[in-house]
Amino acid sequence: MGAERLAAELCGRRIDNPVIPASGTFGFGYEFAEIYDINILGSISIKGTTREPRYGNPTPRIAEAPEGMINSVGLQNPGVEAVIREELPRLGKVFQKPVIANVSGFSVEEYADVASRLDGEDQVGWIEVNISCPNVHGGGMSFGTEPAAAEAVTRAVRRVCRKPIILKLSPNAGNITEIAKACEGAGADGVSLINTITAMRIDLKTRKPVLRNVIGGLSGPAVFPVALRMVYQTARAVSIPVVGIGGIRSPEDVLEMMMAGASAVQVGAANLVDPLACKKIIEGLPAAMDRYGIRTLSELRGQAREDGGRE
Amino acid sequence: MKQEWLAIRENTAIAPGVYRVTLEGETLEELHPGSFVNLRMDGLFLRRPLSVFDSEPGRLKLIYKVVGKGTERLSALAPGSKLDVLTGLGNGYDLAKAGSHTLLLGGGVGVPPLYFAARKLLAAGKRVTAVLGFNSAAEVFGEAEFHALGCAVTVTTVDGTFGTKGFVTDALPEKYDYFLCCGPMPMLRAVARATRTDGQFSFEERMGCGFGACMGCSIQTRGGAKRVCREGPVFEKAEILWDGEEK
Incomplete structure (x- = not known):
């Protein structure tokens, strides 16, 4: 019973538990492996990868927010070649389960190219396609706010990948369920949501925006109710799995996300302020489930579907 | 990196707006000069990074200036308060x-x-x-x-x-x-x-995590992008690109 209680399924593949660190908040895993055995995680969504190495935006690119933070990192990554040559082997030494490779791009062709290269790696179990980064121009989020563009990226990535593809969606789209349906129609195996919500802060002393890029993306507990609402609506609009992301920091938040219809969850900003956050959430799940009379997480997910039905 | 609960032994002003805080913990090891620690403060989401003034096994001293909400709250903490601290962060002076x-x-x-x-x-x-x-x-x-x-x-x-x-x-x-x-x-x-x-x-930079996960504090160097919190905060003169310099 013990292990089965927390088991989840992500696009046809069993995971030990539904808790997955979100891309961009866990690097390539090894900083966290210094302080706990990260093999307890369901999986890891690794740092968003583009074709070429990227430095990202100028600093400062981090700002404090009430119950959250704003970042304007802008997809800093060493490029797909270095990820395959250096980062994945290094991660493989400390994490033996399949990982989620997070892919970004500035053209439909780049998305497909990067996705197909990562799809060929044995360590990669899923491809997560980030069409929702708010911090780059002419890429990222611009593919996630228009159904036709989301559909084009999904179709192109689907064509070149053997593994399940999960489209990571933006809360900044006019209607996130329309984007999710477009992705499903074009062959997505799942959707994950939400990426960050565009936001900013101003420094009262300098009277200037805190972020050099002015606008960034808000994450952390502040966005949890928004994310929950979007997961709830999306899970009722599509029949593919939904991965719930946004401000999760406790076992109770995981249960709430799964009740809203999530098959699995990703934990983001919480990792940055408490590097043990995912470990504490996983270890705290059984007691939280006991408190609410939940026998297994899978029963919970099924129930949410039953009660809600589809639009 | 280690996560520790440290007790404030002393937290006093040594100049206007500048404080010295002594933190103690049984498992605390001696840290490296130039490395830093990252403090969690009630009511604030992000931790606040501070450099190490002095360190020995079991005891750590920091000197900080009140510049914003984080340091303001730290300055108000009384001896006996416990702090959630990430220690041993960054590459210090070689x-x-x-x-x-x-x-x-x-x-x-x-x-x-x-x-x-x-x-x-x-x-x-x-x-x-x-x-x-x-x-x-x-x-x-x-x-x-x-x-x-x-x-x-x-x-x-x-x-x-x-x-x-x-x-x-x-x-x-x-x-x-x-x-x-x-x-x-x-x-x-x-x-x-x-x-x-x-x-x-x-170097100093606004940080998300302080231990290399978020890439929030990266700077450009002659050897490529480096995280101030991980490869830094100390960099050698020869590798630094000053404003406007190209690689």
Whole structure:
């Protein structure tokens, strides 16, 4: 019973538990492996990868927010070649389960190219396609706010990948369920949501925006109710799995996300302020489930579907 | 990196708006000069990174200036309060590279990590000269502590109300064969121009995590993008790209 209680399924593949660190908040895993055995995680969504190495935006690119933070990192990554040559082997030494490779791009062709290269790696179990980064121009989020563009990226990535593809969606789209349906129609195996919500802060002393890029993306507990609402609506609009992301920091938040219809969850900003956050959430799940009379997480997910039905 | 619960032993003002806090914990190890710790504060989401003034097994001292909400809250904490602290963050000063006569250049709250470095260099039998820069006499701290270690110390103030009038770069000694520097960005730039030897600079940047996960604090160097919190905060003079410089 013990292990089965927390088991989840992500696009046809069993995971030990539904808790997955979100891309961009866990690097390539090894900083966290210094302080706990990260093999307890369901999986890891690794740092968003583009074709070429990227430095990202100028600093400062981090700002404090009430119950959250704003970042304007802008997809800093060493490029797909270095990820395959250096980062994945290094991660493989400390994490033996399949990982989620997070892919970004500035053209439909780049998305497909990067996705197909990562799809060929044995360590990669899923491809997560980030069409929702708010911090780059002419890429990222611009593919996630228009159904036709989301559909084009999904179709192109689907064509070149053997593994399940999960489209990571933006809360900044006019209607996130329309984007999710477009992705499903074009062959997505799942959707994950939400990426960050565009936001900013101003420094009262300098009277200037805190972020050099002015606008960034808000994450952390502040966005949890928004994310929950979007997961709830999306899970009722599509029949593919939904991965719930946004401000999760406790076992109770995981249960709430799964009740809203999530098959699995990703934990983001919480990792940055408490590097043990995912470990504490996983270890705290059984007691939280006991408190609410939940026998297994899978029963919970099924129930949410039953009660809600589809639009 | 380690996560520890540390108890505040002492938290006192040593200059206007500048505080020294002593933290204690049984499992706390001696840290490295130039490394930093990241403190979690009630009511704030992100941790606040602070450099290490001095460290020994079981005890850690930090000197900080109240500049915003985080340091304001820290200054209000009474002895006995417990703090969630990530310790052992960043690559500190590489003291093996220091020569036989090392010059330490500190500006304002950039002074504290140099004290720890001075203590270690002197223990290794090196000669140490410290030049500590402040805006005015009221802000000066640390001079007596450096003296007590056995360093030659020069203090500079911008307005000339204490010590030598001017910036640290106006008080560089004739002879030294290496330097370590920590201070605000304009000072680092000026020191890079005014010094003739190799040396190391400690950088400051707004951080998300402080341990390399979020890439929030990366800077461009001659060796590519480096995280201030992980590959830094200390960088060698030769690898730094100053504003506007190309690789």
